[in-house]
Amino acid sequence: MKKLLLLLSSLLVGMHCFAGGILSGPWVADVREDRLTVVWTTAEPSTAFVELKDGTTLWETFAGRRVFGRLHKVRITGLTPGEVLHYRVGGIPVVDDTNPRDPTFGDPFASPWHSTRTFDSAKGTCRFSVFNDIHMRTEQFAALAGQVDSSATDFLFLNGDIVTAANYTLDSLVHNAIDPLGSLPAGIPLLFARGNHEGRGNNVQLVADVFPNEDPAPFYYSFREGPVACLVLDGGETHTKRSTVYSGAKVYETYLQEQYEWAEKALQESAFREAPVKVCLIHVPMIDPEGKQGFYIQRWLHKRFLPLLNEAGIDLMISADLHEFLFYEPGTMNNAFPILVNDDLRRLDFTYGDGTALIRTFNAKGEQEFEYRFQP
Ligand SMILES: [Fe+2]
Known part of the structure; x- marks a missing residue:
């Protein structure tokens, strides 16, 4: 059969x-x-x-x-x-x-x-859905996407590790990263942050072709939809050992420093600075918890990048990578804003309107697992 x-x-x-x-x-x-x-x-x-x-x-x-x-x-x-x-x-x-x-x-x-x-910064509300760490589990990805309310969603965001480190081809990359979304991204804009897995293997440039973004770089950029300004960053490879395989941690540090210098300016642009809500989307969370000494880039970002985001008045960080749900209230990780690490195979829905932001996460069965409201 x-x-x-x-x-x-x-x-x-x-x-x-x-x-x-x-x-x-x-x-x-x-x-x-x-x-x-x-x-x-x-x-x-x-x-x-x-x-x-x-x-x-x-x-x-x-x-x-x-x-x-x-x-x-x-x-x-x-x-x-x-x-x-x-x-x-x-x-x-x-x-x-x-x-x-x-x-x-x-x-x-x-x-x-x-x-x-197209996006419209004059809109009063914004709603988006985030997916991360799907790792080619297309059935669950399709189930999560199938729950999206297409009439009320402004954009979809893939926050990295949608595929798994491999020498993927055009067809396997699109089959795993795009096809499970069905017809949604024909109408709803699809944006992307690179995960560490999309940086491994021999085809990182193909990822940039499938998720084109010209300005200022393929994997880091900012945009605004309605009241929400988003800063998208590329955390690169997380582990020192694996960094060495492809270019070495020092090259990643140079790349992150390039992003830092760009972000200093991007955060000061009026469309960003004046946005009622400022969200940072990055696969690698900027945290430094006990017992995670091997997560070299995560610690680097926490030490070097987080102070800039604190100072710029970021309201929320949505990250991924760790395959567990973590939520750091402001002040618990030298952070002036909440840092959310979304679990793998979960959809995170963010909604902002009338001065209130609402975050909810859902599993593939459509069950809500987390809810948090705050006034940015
Ligand atoms: Fe992952």
């Missing part, structure tokens, strides 16, 4: 590819008030475009020409805050490009229509 189901599902996937050419997505990334990037993959190399409801077609290009590939990204700029975009993605498969003067193309294809929206 299982074999029959597998055969049927692979036939369906095959038909889908044949009929549509689109393998995964689209998902909407790199969202700000004035831009967003639509990303998707195709089963075969193809040209790619985003078509807007007003008839505009935006082709995927590089250096002035259309390109063929399987991972597609179209960045749309010049948008306005809260602008709604009705779009679909499509392409034309390349059947044979051995003759570069006259490649052969197949039939054009397109996805169904989707709607998405």
Whole structure:
């Protein structure tokens, strides 16, 4: 029976590819008030475009020409805050490009229509869902995502270790990190913080391609949605021993110092400074508890980065990595704000409105496990 189901599902996937050419997505990334990037993959190399409801077609290009590939990204700029975009993605498969003067193309294809929206700092409320440390357990990931109220959620945030250290390929990365979200990220912006596992193996640049973010760097950035300003940081590799394998802890320290110098300025930008709520999202928690001396970067962040965030008036840190739920009230870890370490395979829902922030966490069965209210 299982074999029959597998055969049927692979036939369906095959038909889908044949009929549509689109393998995964689209998902909407790199969202700000004035831009967003639509990303998707195709089963075969193809040209790619985003078509807007007003008839505009935006082709995927590089250096002035259309390109063929399987991972597609179209960045749309010049948008306005809260602008709604009705779009679909499509392409034309390349059947044979051995003759570069006259490649052969197949039939054009397109996805169904989707709607998405840019961020808008003038909005009075903000709600988002965070996932972390899924480690390729796609069934539980899909269950957690299936509980998201799509009509009331402003963005989805993957806080690292969605995959596990491996020499992953494009298809396995997208299958594990994007597909379990279903159609949610075609409409709800999807943002990402790198986990230590996404930094291992041979394909860290592929992670940046799947979760594009151009400014100021692939894995650290800030954005604002409604009253909430978010500072996203990349904690890199956590353990001294494993750091050495890839570049050495000293290189990570240089990289973290680069983020520190950028954050000093980003925290002072008016959209951030004046936001009613300031949240730091980072996979590695900035804590230094007893008995965790091997967590070199975690301790480095606690000692070197936390004072800057205290001073900037951060209201909350949402982190991950440890596969256990920890909650540090202000003042318990040299922290001026609560630091929450979300358990693995849990969804954290953050809501802010009317001066009150609400944090709740849920397991894959949809059972609420934690609730905390505070006035930022
Ligand atoms: Fe993890």
